[in-house]
Amino acid sequence: MARIILDRLKERFGADVLETSSQHGDDVAVVTPARWREAAEFVRTDPRCACDYFVDLSAIDCCDNGDPEARFEVYVIAYSVARKHRVRLKVRLPEDNPEVDTLIPVWVGANWMERECFDMFGVRFKGHPDLRRILLYEEFKGHPLRKDYPAQQAQPLVAYREGTYDKLRPFLADEGMPLDRTFKAAQDPD
Amino acid sequence: MTARTKVMKKPLRTLGDQSYLVELVKGLGLTLKHFFKGTQQMVANSYANPAEDPFAEGIATLEYPEVKRAYPERWRGVHRLTHREDGSPRCVACLCCSTACPAQCIYIKPAEYPAGDKRRGYERFPEEFVIDELRCIFCGYCVEACPCDAIRMDTGMHMTALDNRASFIFDKEKLMSIPSQHGEFKSENPRHEPGDPSHPGIDRLRGH
């Protein structure tokens, strides 16, 4: 149903729409970082798309694809209340200095989502008025949803008391179960 | 299909509403009704026991330490380890429960039966089976993951509050000493073990 959006996008942006797909009924279009904002604007304002409802914005760490130029995929989902269709726009960003235009001028709701995305992935949004951490604290170092951030690496703000219990015997390790159930090489630890 | 949307109109404010008093009186009437009902029940000591009739009007308090509610059959309480016929743990230390546990509150150290035991070579057993009941989130995944019906949460007991983190560490003996809600220790796993009398046994010469 919402193929119309993908068609319109391809029509309008041509080669800047790198890829489209409709897996599981979700329509996805990957656009180049340069035309990210423009594409979003288009999806919102084009009368046949009319995606006035901001649904979601976040990122995926695709560190497994081996391409440092496309480590992060930032996506935004938009929905049209009137036409009842939705689309997912994606942009691929490099590992070094991932940066893309902010979508606040398009949907004001993108504000916090972009802050969260910055907080969790370190993706920066050009033109964001207030790009601070949102879920974590300023003192926190690193971006936890990146795959290379160890889940257990806490950065306490309050010094732990002396003589408190650690994990009790026989619960030796705090790390928890292995990341994956199949045999896989341990992460390079340097 | 009836109307798809229903606009919630704001109620028109009558003079009575605006003057506060009418609604105050009505509200007082309602709360007084509850008050008198409650007071009457308290004085007459005639309020319903919520463990028996949860929907009763009036005082709905379960006076906990004196009055207890039997927990539903499915309710997930403190763990227990089921027994075999001979009283040894049903568990074979397969570590499925500790794998499935999202909180990793189960520690099992598997071991082989010592030399001379009839199950040596066939089975293993948990040398240590420890659950940190404080860390447990009572999701029931361990019960679901157990392929032997060895661990269960049908004890009908909630884990009580304690003041020492070490007291929450339940070891094998403690877990095995807790019966089910109906006082049972047995497992429903019908497996014949090589050492059991019910096992057909093996005899290379006799064949099968």
Next chain:
Amino acid sequence: MLFWVQALVKVGIIVGILAQVGAILLWVERKQSAMMQDRMGPNRAFIPLFGRKIRAAGLIHSIADGIKMVWKEDWRPPKADKWLYAAAPIISIVPPLCLFAVIPFGPTLHLNHLREMYQASWTAEAGARVVPLQIADLDVGILFIFAVAGAGVIGAALAGWSSDNKFSLLGGLRAASQMVSYEVAMGLSLVGAFMVYQSPRIGEMVDWQVDHVWGIFAQPLAFVLFATAAIAETKRVPFDVPEGESEVVAGYFTEYSGLKFGMFAAGELVEVCTAGAILTTVFLGGWHMPFLTQRGVEVMISAGRALDPEVVSAFVAQHGDKMVGFDAAAELAQQHAVTARDLLTHCGSSFAHLGTSFVWHWPHWAVVAVGAGNFLLKVLLLVFLQLQIRWTLPRFRYDQIMKLGWRVLLPAALVNVLATGTILLFLQAGRA
């Protein structure tokens, strides 16, 4: 000498009761709210006595609260003003206590005739030993109430200011403005009552009501206004913005702990009690109870016969709006076959039931005791009502409170004064 002894005894009784008010009302409030909310409320504290557990339906909890609070660590913010910080809770609990000084809590006690039936002539008896059940019957009783009640605001404001906490400050400011505002409405709402009672003396106000009719019937609007303002003065829901938990944490006493916090809490409950007492005195006839006369209980059962209007007019012309004696009225009713209702309509008196009379004469001390008990009962009823309101209503917003005070209560009070004045004028004109 006797005066001082009397005063001390009375002060002792009042303070003795009031000292318990905090604890008792705390219990009442807990239990009452529990009953309203379909739960049990506190009931587990007990005192072991003769091998039994005395629970007193949860009253013991209040005792525990008191004891605990006294020995809870007393803490003062480092930057707080030491003296003001310490003075604030005292300032906020003393005024509501003082107010009881002018409240008559029973009919006047004639020590000479304790065991006899009261006779009106005894009042004229020389050297009579009379004990008014009121600590001080000031000439300016009601003004004293305003003055002292107004002092309570200082406590809240001081507490808020001296705590060195923004929430306290907000709470203190709110408390100050709210209380000052409602003082005005409260005062004006009573003006109508003065006009009717024609005296600022509390004792005389009660006497008037005993003689005529309860203030609530004479001044219904004033009653509502005054009740509202009085509840507002107590700073409880729906007027609890100075300490509204979801807004300003604990308001002006956020930083207080231990005994000082206890004083604020108790002060608030005493205020509830005080508000009830003033309302009772001014509008509910004080210690007065229907059918209770100085001689005991006297009830007339209507004969149910019609009364010739002319006879009634004559009767009214004869007696005016004075209290109609029972005997006279009964006689009249028998003579003219009137109904009580008709007589009431014409007389405007509360006691003019006609018909068969039921008279049960009591000794004087019983009458006084019943009167005092009656007073207590009324106060408790009002307290109960206030608590019920507290657990029924949501909270106002700060500006809505001010708006209610300045734009509703105040004009209404003025209208009430105007209307009362007009009616009184007409009545006087009619009488003249």
Next chain:
Amino acid sequence: MADVELETRVVGGGDAGFVTTKFEALLAWARKYSLFQYPFATACCGMEFFAAASPRYDIARFGAEAPRFSPRQADVLWVVGTISQRQAPVLKRIYDQMTEPKWVIAFGTCASCGGFYDNYATVPGIDKILPVDVMIPGCPPRPEAVLDGLMLLQQKIGDGDRTTAVVKNTQLPDGAEEKLERLYNIRMRP
């Protein structure tokens, strides 16, 4: 488990070590039946905390109904729910602001030991930052367990002792109690 030491806590204003007098007993009695609480409710457990205060379970029966949102006036700090690293300084501060005598109940698994949130964001048990008197297990604990915890605290206050304690388990079938007592290896109180 030699490294597991019991938490010490101050009873009676800190003058530990003197003879328990009648007065002390009275004070302890009063304190145990007048627990003003500071509910530091952050997460899911807050729902069960409400439930414990609800008409069904009515924590008010124990005299512990009055929530004081000013830490100065509270006697017992209920830490209800997960404490994140970001929240930890706040909690510590609240605890420091409370006036003596004060007690802490760790309500639920997260507050007691971090539970299954053993990750960068969560404090693995508030005993890492402040002394805890009672821990209530469960995720979240059911109200019965909450009341158990409260009664345990009352017992501790009343006794003024600091030994390990267990609330008599109330859900046992007949006859199993002695067995449990023996196996719990912890003194059951009268």
Next chain:
Amino acid sequence: MEPIDLEYDDAELELPSEPMSLNMGPSHPAMHGTIRMVLKLDGETVKSTDIQPGYLHRAFEKMAERGTWAQVFPYTDRLNYCSPLLNNVGYALAVEKLLGITVPRMGQLLRVVHGELSRMADHLTCNGAMAMELGAFTPFLWYLKAREWIWECHETQTGARMTHSYFRIGGTALPATDQFVARARKTVQRVLEVVAEGESLLLRNRIFLDRTQGIGVLSRETALAYGVSGPMLRGSGVDYDVRKDKPYLTYGEVDFDVPIGEDGDTFDRFMVRSEELRQSARIIEQTLDLMEKVDPRSPDAKVSVDDPRVMLPPKSEVYGTIEGTINHFKLIMEGVDVPAGEAYAYTEGGNGELGFFVVSRGGGTPWRVRVRSPCFYSLQSAKGLIEGGMLADIVPIFGSVNMIGGECDR
């Protein structure tokens, strides 16, 4: 009722004063323990605010990447802990979308009933808590009593009071108990009675009306641009309800209305929730009827898909046969093998569009689980509602936003 200070612009008559900055929360009673607001106050009027969430950040998304797909369920329970089963359903549907499987009819009906019961509990809590924060304690406790009935109904069925972990990828953990239908009917009926009672204390009470009407008005356009959803969006007059717009499970078969508000103020949000309670009751009644119509011998009566790649085999098979044991072990050890791909599935959660964006790279462990938590969006829009209002208005506004920490901060 606008603040009194704003009605008369006599600012020049007053002494100029510095705005006071005030930190509200996170341990402030009205902030649900997890939000901090830095307010700039002019008297009682809020000049500006900085809402800081994140005090309950528990790394849901990181934790989801650690275990198996099934092990995410306990975490979803604790997202919106007022309506855990709705979260369960949302996540299950997302993974099922990736797997391309559909749950049998009975499973769907159970999901609907439990989901709607959860929604009732959610709205009861929200409306009750809002009333409580406004000082009306009594209706709140009545509502809690009613919520207790719902929870007990859940408890007999799922084994836990609020963190149920009841749904699974491909169905439910256990079939319905025999008494469930009758119990659910009774529960719904009694809950509605209590709701009516509680509301009679509020809905015509002028204090309550003044506190809520005209307060925190969220316009339709702003709401859409902020991505606000659920009762809050509907309060603003947009009839967007995922259950209607894209019916999932069996919502297409039942008859219910979508309540919308007139102006988008706090009162409208309260009313929308209160009406949704009743609509949920309608849905439950109808779905229970549908459940009774299902032939217990037909495949429709199953609660889970019959696919060994997804569902654990019955325990009897696990104990007795090697095939069952192998199946069991594969699913426990490695989890459900979800084919590589990504899917965004959205449902109507307690607070609005609850979306789960799941990415699989194949294998038993999620690569990424993103939850589109409706609260986070609602809370973002709260800044506009609070500014310009009064300090005290934060309480009802915040109550009607129904910020749930677990969901908002994840």
Next chain:
Amino acid sequence: MPRFKLDDRELPFEKGDTIIRAAHRQGIEIPHYCWHPGLSVAANCRMCLVEIEPPPGRPAMMLDIMHWDEGKRDWVPAKKPKLQPACQQEVSEGMVVRSQSSTHVAEARRSVQEFLLVNHPVDCPICDQAGECKLQDYWMSEGRQPKRMLDEPVHKPKGVVFSETIVYDAERCIACTRCIRVCDELAGDHALDLRERGNRFEVVLAPGRKLDGPYSLMTEHVCPVGALTSSHFRFKARVWTLRGSPGVCSGCATGCNTWVDADPRENRVYRLRPRDNEQVNKYWMCDDGMMTYERQRLGRVSRAYVGRDSARSEAAVEDALKRAATELSKVPKGKLAVVLSAQATCEDNLVLAELARAVEARLYLSARGPWQADRVLRNADANPNRAGAVLVGGDKVGSLQDLVASVAAGDVQGIVGIGADADLDSATLAPLGRVGAVALFLSHDGPLARFATVTVPVCSALEAEGHFVNVKGLAQGFKRAALPREGVLPGWDAAARVGRGLGLELSYRAAREVRAALQARLQPPAKAADTTAAEGASGA
């Protein structure tokens, strides 16, 4: 290169390949039990059956069968193609093979799977193979069929002891004969054979024998199910909680590639498995090599010590490092000896060698003595990195014998070294006691340890990552399998710190810097082959 078609994919093959091997080369797995890339073909499990389309113009070879018709509810005659075992059928140019895409193949596999499980005991909870068991894998991917036979299965002996290390469970056995072939073809010792037929088959030992020999653990390793288990790993851990990291065996100079399976929760290594590497060890390892993880656990030095003999006392690592620097700085120039180790990684040796170069010290090499070699894998040199140590040390590396001689001659007043191994007896080593300053970086205790005046704990081969150069001159990198204790440093780091303490410019601060320096030193043919990437090929 000739090509054939498998499931619509064009694949190249080498002449003489069977279908399964050709697919294996391309990383495509055709389900199999009995086939093993390193063993001869038995073709007895019938799991790898594939459908081969007839050459153009030739009719397909079809079999007459009876097929259950659900509509008629009766058996009807039908035809199905004759399937071929992929492990035995050689590929030919243009052959069209259908494996996954054929319903007949799927049905055949399902039937084989069902057949194999007919008598299988319900042992997954007890069986150590669970998690890497082919029966489990193929049931999930090929079978997924519940049990149809409800009779009591055949019972056979369980827990038969083949040797101290190997236990056999006949009920779980599927008679693939891999173990028998391993004994025959790898160890050259026909110790095992199959007995009886049908469902009574059983693997038995030759009478009077034990399953001994240096490759007995390989029988357990190749067993695709849980029939053979090793007592070292038996009941200790579950494989799905282990994480494998690529390692290199430190048992001898062959440098067999391994998987080191460790439980990250306990930070403990549970076993070593051979990692396929055609150049070095193919698919095999010797028993002693597989047990080196046990050796790594024993005699572990994990704390720093200061002083010698009775004066020895525990110290903080930082203090020990400082003490070492102080002691060594007092040694006159030219009187310092640096002892490299043939047991330590190239990285550790490299930094030490650079330290030696900077202070103009002479280099020596400590090593273990020789051990029993054979012609399969085991090399006589029991040191994994002699070649590497020599490589980074240059040509002038003296032996330990030389060091003793120099000490006796008084040319050495200070020693800094890594490792405590020695191929000399303690009497010969005794003169070392005269040296006043001996700083040793130790991972394990050894004959040299007692001479140390400063002992610094360093990572063992399982805790470090680095390179070993094997006897053929092949440098092989390996990864860290377990984390070291708090304070235990990698050897190179300890050396670099001591070097900096001596005022030298040893700027290595990160592993990657050392690795870069090492890469520059490694000349062909020892250029480091990144064998750790060969991860996927382990499951054979």
